[in-house]
Amino acid sequence: MRLLFLGDVVGRSGREAVAERLPGIVEQYGFDFVVINGENASHGRGLTEAHYQNLRDAGADVVTLGDHAFDQRDTLSFIEREPNLLRPINMPPGTPGRGAMFVESRKGHRVLVVNALGRVFMGPVDDPFRAVEAAIAACPLGEQADSIIVDFHTEATSEIQGMGHFLDGRASLVVGTHTHIPTSDHRILRGGTALMADAGMCGDFDSVIGVDTEEPINRFLTGIANGRFSPAEGEATLCGVAVETDTRSGLATKVLPVRIGGSLSQALPEF
Template sequence: MRLLFLGDVVGRSGRDGVSDRLPGLIERYRFDFVIVNGENASHGKGLTEPHFTDIKAAGADVVTLGDHAFDQRDTLSYIAREPTLIRPINFPPGTPGRGANLIEGRNGHRVLVINAQGRVFMHPVDDPFRAVEAAIAACPLGEQADAIVVDFHTEATSEIQAMGHFLDGRASLVVGTHTHIPTADHRILKHGTALMADAGMCGDFDSVIGVETDEPLNRFLTGIAQGRFTPAEGEATLCGVAIETDPKTGLTTRVLPVRIGGVLAQALPEF
């Protein structure tokens, strides 16, 4: 199967980029399943229900979250009834929503999507490694799941790479989100798991990680906040990773970076 993962959607620019480009990508490259990280889609923090609906309408089968999962208050009211909206699995017990779910794609493929949050330079959460391992043990690759994708939302690329090696041979793709900067380390590990330390963002890169430059620059220069961070609204680059998996094992046979539109060098997922 062919699977597309798009990194953090940031503000209106990212939402518009996904709405404008994702349907054509699905048609052109015949993607069987699409995952989009939407945790910054609404005004740069969190995900409102209308914006979740827009991302789904563009073609996302699943939308994942991260440390800003509940920054928009209405997420608390709708996440429990949305099986395709996934928040970090290692949030405390009793947190609304789910951290993993087995979702059937457009061609009948069953994909286990897991979202986890890292602990390096992040707010305290439970152990992501054991939480992810337990979810995979309950729904193994090649048995209940035709593919398994782990969106690991964390600051440290070392933590993401460690998760990839920890799950090598047990997941189709381990990909990092949160830093908004696409890395160039996409590869297939020894036992068939694809790894990319950060998918990047879907947003305006003429910015500071998706935010208009004035306020971040002011804070770096003075250490004093003078206003809010405002998402940049220029043309978005859609960043992510595409994989092709073995239909028998669910392990990855090809992994390709995705960068489309905006100011970054382009990378089309030519299979």
């Protein structure tokens, strides 16, 4: 089975790149299942229903969120009727939506997708390790689930690496989102789980993590806000990770970085 995970979509540039490139990538490389983190897709903060549908129409089987999950107020209502949209599983009880979803791929594979939020340098949330473990225990890899993908939205690379080793042998892919910078540590752990500390972003890298440079530089220099952050709108790079799994076990056999378009060095998922 071939899985594609794309990192945080940032603003119009990221949305347009996904819409233009993703259908061809899925067809060319034969991906069976696509997950996209969309928590910055709408004006750099949150996800509107229209932009969620744009990502789904482009080929996302599941869209995940993060610490900006509810920055767009309408997400509070439409997330309840969209089973393929996930917010972090370890948000407080009573938070609208769900943090894990069992989805059938276009070829009939059973895929469990889990979204979690880190606690290191982030706001207070429940324990992500126990929350993710409970979701996976309910649909074990190689039994109920043909593949398991965990999007761990966290600031610290140490926390995502800890999650990867914690779930080694029990998930197909554990991947970090949130920092918007793709890491080069993609690998398969000893137990067969693919791990990448951050998938990067789908956005314009001629920026400060997807934001037009003027306001971030002003704040670095003065410590004073002079306006709102605005997403950069140049050509985006699609960043993420591609994984091929064993049909019987669901564990990873190949893991490859993905960087397509824009200003970063290119990395195509040549299986």
